[in-house]
Amino acid sequence: EDQVTQSPEALRLQEGESSSLNCSYTVSGLRGLFWYRQDPGKGPEFLFTLYSAGEEKEKERLKATLTKKESFLHITAPKPEDSATYLCAVLRGNQFYFGTGTSLTVIP
Amino acid sequence: EPEVTQTPSHQVTQMGQEVILRCVPISNHLYFYWYRQILGQKVEFLVSFYNNEISEKSEIFDDQFSVERPDGSNFTLKIRSTKLEDSAMYFCASSDRLDSSGELFFGEGSRLTVL
Numbered sequence: 001e002d003q004v005t006q007s008p009e010a011l012r013l014q015e016g017e018s019s020s021l022n023c024s025y026t027v028s029g030l031r032g033l034f035w036y037r038q039d040p041g042k043g044p045e046f047l048f049t050l051y052s053a054g055e056e057k058e059k060e061r062l063k064a065t066l067t068k069k070e071s072f073l074h075i076t077a078p079k080p081e082d083s084a085t086y087l088c089a090v091l092r093g094n095q096f097y098f099g100t101g102t103s104l105t106v107i108p
Numbered sequence: 109e110p111e112v113t114q115t116p117s118h119q120v121t122q123m124g125q126e127v128i129l130r131c132v133p134i135s136n137h138l139y140f141y142w143y144r145q146i147l148g149q150k151v152e153f154l155v156s157f158y159n160n161e162i163s164e165k166s167e168i169f170d171d172q173f174s175v176e177r178p179d180g181s182n183f184t185l186k187i188r189s190t191k192l193e194d195s196a197m198y199f200c201a202s203s204d205r206l207d208s209s210g211e212l213f214f215g216e217g218s219r220l221t222v223l
Contacts, residue, residue, distance in 0.1 A: 095164060
C-alpha cells in the first residue's frame with residue numbers, strides 16, 4: 001500500500017535553532033514529491049516540488065532534498081513566523097497523497 | 109494575486125441534511141479538486157474534475173457526493189445526506205496544468221460540522 005510518513009509529528013525549536021523534517025514514502029510510479037506549508041485554519045500553501053533523487057530546492061530559510069526513499073526539509077535559523085504545519089505529498093498518477101504533517105513551533 | 113475562494117467558511121448542519129460547498133477556482137485554471145481534512149488527520153483526496161467531468165475519485169467519494177461546475181466560475185461539492193463522519197474541513201484546489209509540477213492552489217477551506 002502506498003504510504004507517506006512524516007516525522008516528527010511535532011517539533012519545538014528555539015529561534016535560530018536549525019533542524020530537519022523527514023518525509024519517507026513508499027509509492028510506486030512516483031511523479032514528484034511536494035512540500036506544502038499549512039497555517040491553522042488555512043489551506044496548504046505550495047513550497048517545493050522535487051522530481052528526482054539528488055535534487056535540492058531552496059527558498060529563504062528552507063531547503064528541500066530528495067533521495068529514493070525520503071525527503072528532508074531543512075530549516076536554517078528559523079524564526080517564529082516559520083511556525084506552521086509542514087506537509088509532504090507525493091504525486092502518483094494524478095492523485096496527491098499527503099502525509100499527516102509535522103507541526104513546527106519556533107519559540108522566540 | 110489570484111486566489112481560490114470558498115464559501116461558506118463554516119457550516120453547521122443536522123445529520124441527513126444536504127450540504128453544498130462552493131468554490132471559485134482561479135480563472136484560467138482548468139483542473140479542479142476537492143480534498144478534505146478531518147481534524148488532526150491528513151489531507152485526503154476526494155475528486156478531480158477536468159473538462160466538465162470527473163477525471164478521478166477516491167473511495168471516499170461515494171454516491172452521496174457529487175460535483176458540478178454549473179457555470180464558468182463556480183465548482184461545487186454536494187453531500188446529499190450528511191453523516192456525522194462527514195465533519196471535516198473541505199478544501200477546494202485548482203491548477204492550470206495536469207503535470208507533475210505539484211502547484212495546487214488551495215482555498216481557505218469550508219469547515220463542515222454535522223450534528
